[in-house]
Amino acid sequence: MIHIKDLRKTYKTPKGIFEAIKKIDLKIEQGEIFGIIGPSGAGKSTLVQCINLLEKPDSGSITLNGQVLTGLSEIELRAQRRRIGMVFQSFNILSRRTVFNNVALPLEIAGVKKEVIKSRVDELLNLVGLSHLSDRYPAQISGGQKQRVGIARALACQPDVLLSDEATSALDPETTANILDLLRDINRKTGITIVMITHQMEVVKQICDRVAVLSHGAVVEVGATADIFANPQHDVTRAMVSAATESTLSEDSQEILVERLKKWVQENPGQDAAIWELHLHDSRVSDGLFAGKANDYGVRLSLLQAKVEDIKGVAVGKLYVQVQGSAQAILNAQQALSNEAGVQIQEVAYESANG
Numbered sequence: 001m002i003h004i005k006d007l008r009k010t011y012k013t014p015k016g017i018f019e020a021i022k023k024i025d026l027k028i029e030q031g032e033i034f035g036i037i038g039p040s041g042a043g044k045s046t047l048v049q050c051i052n053l054l055e056k057p058d059s060g061s062i063t064l065n066g067q068v069l070t071g072l073s074e075i076e077l078r079a080q081r082r083r084i085g086m087v088f089q090s091f092n093i094l095s096r097r098t099v100f101n102n103v104a105l106p107l108e109i110a111g112v113k114k115e116v117i118k119s120r121v122d123e124l125l126n127l128v129g130l131s132h133l134s135d136r137y138p139a140q141i142s143g144g145q146k147q148r149v150g151i152a153r154a155l156a157c158q159p160d161v162l163l164s165d166e167a168t169s170a171l172d173p174e175t176t177a178n179i180l181d182l183l184r185d186i187n188r189k190t191g192i193t194i195v196m197i198t199h200q201m202e203v204v205k206q207i208c209d210r211v212a213v214l215s216h217g218a219v220v221e222v223g224a225t226a227d228i229f230a231n232p233q234h235d236v237t238r239a240m241v242s243a244a245t246e247s248t249l250s251e252d253s254q255e256i257l258v259e260r261l262k263k264w265v266q267e268n269p270g271q272d273a274a275i276w277e278l279h280l281h282d283s284r285v286s287d288g289l290f291a292g293k294a295n296d297y298g299v300r301l302s303l304l305q306a307k308v309e310d311i312k313g314v315a316v317g318k319l320y321v322q323v324q325g326s327a328q329a330i331l332n333a334q335q336a337l338s339n340e341a342g343v344q345i346q347e348v349a350y351e352s353a354n355g
């Protein structure tokens with residue numbers, strides 16, 4: 001659908017040539033919601049500008065449904081731009097036009113007949129849930145509603161792709177979730193391909209089928225969202241996944257738990273006890289841990305705290321457990337769980353019977 005091949009883009013700076021995009025190769029399939037994520041400065045905006053034809057790459061190509069977009073004349077570019085609907089972080093809607101007239105604008109520019117515009121805009125406002133606000137001005141609607149106008153306007157000319165550039169970054173979490181639900185709904189109803197450029201792993205987690213992780217102008221990892229969350233390979237991805245699935249023990253709870261751990265060891269001579277933080281990346285942990293395997297190693301596990309989410313069918317999160325048994329049994333269990341069950345274990349506290 002979209003094929004980005006060997007894309008490179010440099011900028012001239014007073015310090016010399018800066019490689020904003022070193023080399024990007026990506027294939028985005030028809031009908032999918034594809035996320036492009038990366039930290040600040042990774043090259044996301046540069047990539048968006050190359051895809052929407054506002055920046056000319058130094059080399060490489062971008063093909064949309066078989067049509068090579070790079071290397072077109074200005075007139076050809078103008079026509080091709082209509083095939084890509086853009087949604088922006090700052091909404092970019094016109095304050096002097098009503099909701100209806102904002103959505104109608106691209107159709108007016110394209111020279112579409114008035115009655116066709118009316119029915120098309122009505123249909124779009126219905127799709128984004130804004131029919132009742134069609135006569136309002138931007139100052140009279142909320143941020144989330146403004147973004148709905150932006151989405152309806154982006155879809156007006158029936159583009160092949162919806163390119164969302166940080167569309168939810170300025171919105172609160174609840175409104176973000178509503179806008180993401182709307183985008184997923186539009187994707188299901190119309191089959192349109194959606195490319196989500198974002199620095200928020202939350203966005204990827206909620207709606208993207210696949211994701212590419214960008215760092216320093218290159219794709220460092222690409223795959224199905226569930227796989228990326230379950231088994232992140234690159235440091236940048238790991239940091240982003242970890243931040244998005246964060247669950248930590250507060251200092252207060254940690255103190256209380258450590259006190260309890262000490263007490264337990266005093267009351268149970270010859271036994272050690274520890275608190276482990278387990279990083280859960282797939283369902284193996286439930287088989288490997290709570291289905292009784294821990295018993296095989298002569299330790300007892302009890303759950304202290306857990307934050308586990310289902311991301312496209314994969315359990316991702318963190319568990320805190322208390323583990324009790326002989327020093328050797330705890331060590332054996334730790335090694336077996338990390339080696340055989342692939343569970344990442346970090347020791348938060350350890351109390352030994354020997355003091």
Ligand SMILES: Nc1ncnc2c1ncn2[C@@H]1O[C@H](COP(=O)(O)OP(=O)(O)OP(=O)(O)O)[C@@H](O)[C@H]1O
Pocket residue numbers: 011012013018019020038039040041042043044045046047199
């Ligand atoms: N016109 C320009 N001239 C020189 N350098 C630029 C220009 N535009 C971007 N850059 C540099 O290219 C790199 C990538 O920038 P870009 O804006 O594409 O990153 P980004 O991932 O979108 O970051 P952010 O999330 O902060 O917007 C940055 O180091 C930036 O300073």
